Amino acid sequence: MPDEQSDRYGPRRSDPGHASAARINDYMLGGSYNYPVDRAAAEGVKQIFPYAQEMARYNRQWLTRAVTYLASECGVHQFLDIGSGIPTQGNVHQIAPDARVVYADYERVAVDIGLDILVDRPYATSIHADVRQPDTILDAPATVDTLDFDQPMAMIWSSMIHFIEDQDEPLKIFARYRDRLKPGDYIALTHVSLHFATGDLERQVRASLDAYNGSVAETLTPRTLETINQLFTGTTIIDPGIVPLPDWRADPGYEPDPGDIARVMIVGGVGRIV
Numbered sequence: 001m002p003d004e005q006s007d008r009y010g011p012r013r014s015d016p017g018h019a020s021a022a023r024i025n026d027y028m029l030g031g032s033y034n035y036p037v038d039r040a041a042a043e044g045v046k047q048i049f050p051y052a053q054e055m056a057r058y059n060r061q062w063l064t065r066a067v068t069y070l071a072s073e074c075g076v077h078q079f080l081d082i083g084s085g086i087p088t089q090g091n092v093h094q095i096a097p098d099a100r101v102v103y104a105d106y107e108r109v110a111v112d113i114g115l116d117i118l119v120d121r122p123y124a125t126s127i128h129a130d131v132r133q134p135d136t137i138l139d140a141p142a143t144v145d146t147l148d149f150d151q152p153m154a155m156i157w158s159s160m161i162h163f164i165e166d167q168d169e170p171l172k173i174f175a176r177y178r179d180r181l182k183p184g185d186y187i188a189l190t191h192v193s194l195h196f197a198t199g200d201l202e203r204q205v206r207a208s209l210d211a212y213n214g215s216v217a218e219t220l221t222p223r224t225l226e227t228i229n230q231l232f233t234g235t236t237i238i239d240p241g242i243v244p245l246p247d248w249r250a251d252p253g254y255e256p257d258p259g260d261i262a263r264v265m266i267v268g269g270v271g272r273i274v
């Protein structure tokens, strides 16, 4: 695990010459904080895997349902949203307006736009930091001034951990954050997985991941359900478990469509620390 600042680690400026995960996600969600290089990379991925945009939307819709569940059914009014992205739409402080919220991301534009829209919100802020350096988030003055770790709290990892490469030991990094939580707190996360992709679909997804990883600053690593389950070590996983995102506490009347490929490519769930 990295513990020293280097070129590979630490908060980043927003480089218009190189596509980034934050700006591509913004583009996929209909935002305007992206450069031509991001749009070109996103379109390249969509040509190989046309379901990529739908996956980003499913992810964001899950975030709304997960935060709503935590705030209204679990009494959580504090959130640390890690790898929060550009606040294009449906952000935690909007879903749970009474909550205290700290956003953290290493992409400069995500933090700048975040601070802009939070200017009138004394109990919400945004930190420019690298997730792989946990103390720079957990012990940041903005975090300790905004969040009370003695009160109920949830950490959100929405479409984020798959950007921590195996060489950086994501399970160990994740444990550093999870260890700051106490019984009764929650983690909520989503992760790209090939678990449900076989045959032609798997080949198509792998080709689109190659295209993504070849053109974007970050590397996206899909993981097995078994590994994703390990992130929930020390928690009780809330029903319905770790499932395709649209199936997680779906809105009434929702019927899963077996032909919906975007649906099964990203899974997620919520765990309660025991």
Ligand SMILES: C[S@@+](CC[C@H](N)C(=O)[O-])C[C@H]1O[C@@H](n2cnc3c(N)ncnc32)[C@H](O)[C@@H]1O
Pocket: 021, 022, 023, 025, 059, 060, 063, 082, 083, 084, 085, 086, 104, 105, 106, 107, 110, 129, 130, 131, 132, 157, 158, 159, 160, 163, 164, 218
């Ligand atoms: C796909 S976006 C997801 C954004 C948002 N959480 C969502 O669900 O829509 C992934 C985010 O993780 C951030 N990210 C990736 N690696 C990071 C790291 N090492 N430290 C901090 N943020 C990181 C990116 O900048 C990007 O904003």
